[in-house]
Amino acid sequence: MLERFFRRRYGYSRWDGTQQLEGLDADDILKALSDDYLENGNLQQAMKRLMQEGVRGEDGRRAMGLRELMDRLRRQRNEMLNRYNMASGVMDDLRQKLDEIKQMERSGIQQRLERQGAESPAEEQQSNGQQGEGMQQSSEGEQSGAGQQGEEGQQSSEGEQSGDGLSPEQKRRMLEAIAKRKLDYLDSLPKDIPGQMKKLSEYDFMDAQARQKFQELMDSLQQQMMQQFFQGMQQSLRSMSQEDVTRLREMIRDLNKMLRERREGHEPDFDSFMQKHGQYFPGVNSLDDLIEQMQMQSAAMQGILDNLSPEQREELQQLSDQLLGDDRIRVDMMEMFAHLEALAPMDDIRTRFPFRGNETLPLNEALRMMGRMQQMEGLEDELQEARRLDDLEAIDSQKVKELLGDEEYQSVEQLKELMKMLEEAGYIEKRGNRWELTARAIRKIGQKALQDIFNKLKRDGFGRHVVPYRGTGGDRTDESKPYQFGDPFLLDLEKTMMNAVTRQGAGTPVRLTQDDFEVYRTEYSTQSSTVLMIDMSLSMVYNGCQQAAKKVAIALESLIRSQFPRDNLYVVGFSFVAREYKPHELIELSRYDNDRGTNMAHGLMLARQLLARHRGVNKQIIMITDGGPTVWYEERYGGWQFAFPSPYAEQQTLLEAQRCTREGITINTFMLYDDDYMIAFVNQLSQINRGRTFYADRDNLGEYLLVDYLNSKRKFVH
Structure with missing residues (x-):
């Protein structure tokens, strides 16, 4: 009976990187490319960099990028070069x-x-x-x-x-x-x-044992020499019957005939050849495959010869001729070499590998090692081509598995499926010749930006600074109070029952009276209208602040749409001039949208006009900038003028701040740079408007901004 309870036992151990996890999903891929996409607004470029760098999920799942695959390939090849001689x-x-x-x-x-x-x-x-x-x-x-x-x-x-x-x-x-x-x-x-x-x-x-050892050495060398060209050779010429040798000669003659026809521009009957001699060429599906296979095998021997001294090279070549034995086979194979060299010159694939280690290898292992090195060379070319042309299909996944391992193979397969997974998840769609993000993907990126910011809030211990106001309406809290006439009937059943039991004592039935009822308190939420002003001058790009500001804008838009749908949010970008950006345009912003100048006056003017559409009392402007105003309007010159520093730009900006103050609009400024000139100007702005100023770096910008937004968003009322 106890076996039923102890039959299944589960063991847990620390993650050491070797355990296998499920593959990445579309959400992991979208999160991985979101930061790059937020910075540049180009999906194709973001996908290209993602394939280069790979994908890492939050729970340890990952797919290596092309860069890491190439590093692993080169490292393994160098280890072999440093090991063998x-x-x-x-x-x-x-x-x-x-x-x-x-x-x-x-x-x-x-x-x-x-x-x-x-x-x-x-x-x-x-x-x-x-x-x-x-x-x-x-x-x-x-x-x-x-x-x-x-x-x-x-x-x-x-x-x-x-x-x-x-x-x-x-x-x-x-x-x-x-x-x-x-x-x-x-x-x-x-x-x-x-x-x-x-x-x-x-x-x-x-000595019988010495005789046997020598015969085995001869057979082994002869078989290895023949297998350079004919992989299906399972025995040496010495151990072949006369009938086997006759079939081998016939195969080489037929092969020469087929190669000769290809050199003359004809199309040989490859299928008939394989039906007759296919056992010598396993895994070959076409004449081109056969030529490539023999070329690579011949290159392996040539690679060994290239590493030998002239005397050693001559010895090995003489040994090869001697082991072939049969003069007719040797002559036919010389003709075969000539055809192969004409169809596929050895110099096209010949690579010298500078082995510099101490460990020696027998001939058969050396041939395998050279073949492996050449396969690595070919795989590196495939990876380079995939990086250059953004074509992952150019990579032979099976070759990756054989040369590098299962983990690398899985990574290549997952990289090949990136676009398919995103499309099936509804995150991208084909428009003409380009892939574009769907509205669903854009919302997902906004949620990711919001999650990034709130993860930092939790990690760094930022609070919400809740004020002690309670009252009717709004959202339920975890606190309760005795019910009064007019309260929302959000019943706290547990406390209500305990009040009744305490009043009348143990026993059933439990009878409730009006005084036993307790209800949850609620917090009252206000409605607000906000304009997020983002400095889009060139200095924001040079100082590395543009991506942080863009991420905050997307996160704030996502926060309001998901949690405060009755709020109003506008986004205004300002550089030489200011303009409004719709929510769907935020995701497409890139550094190429930035321009010279910081036209703060025009930005405040446009923000004030947008907020004038609403009658609510909670109106605010959140301005993110790294510099003071440098653009002002000059009527006699017919437009906006740029200069740094400019007292005219400062005067017009402060004048717009006064107008915002008269209309009840609060200006909260987030400064990303704090030289003396900027501090003096922002202090003047704060004195006029009574708003707050935060000096933050680009890494903490989102934390300060969203904390401030939520603080001004919610309050408790009686």
């Missing part, structure tokens, strides 16, 4: 394996001599026939392979062939002679690797 690694590995095989053979010969010397006469007599036969085979094989047909060798061979007529002492001396010739043969091997491979292929090993 191709200059001598491949040839040193082959030389080491050959040394091990030769040492294994020498040890085997010595053990054979020791066993022969330790055998008793009876054991020798029993094994006469077998040993004589073995020595005869060894001597004959070595003499025919190495070309050593001296008199001593012939006498030894003839003696061995006599078999039963040899004494143990004669057999011992014969074995010692054979062992000496084999050791001398091993000592006389050429220094170069191809020469050693050739001589050892003609040598009859005395």
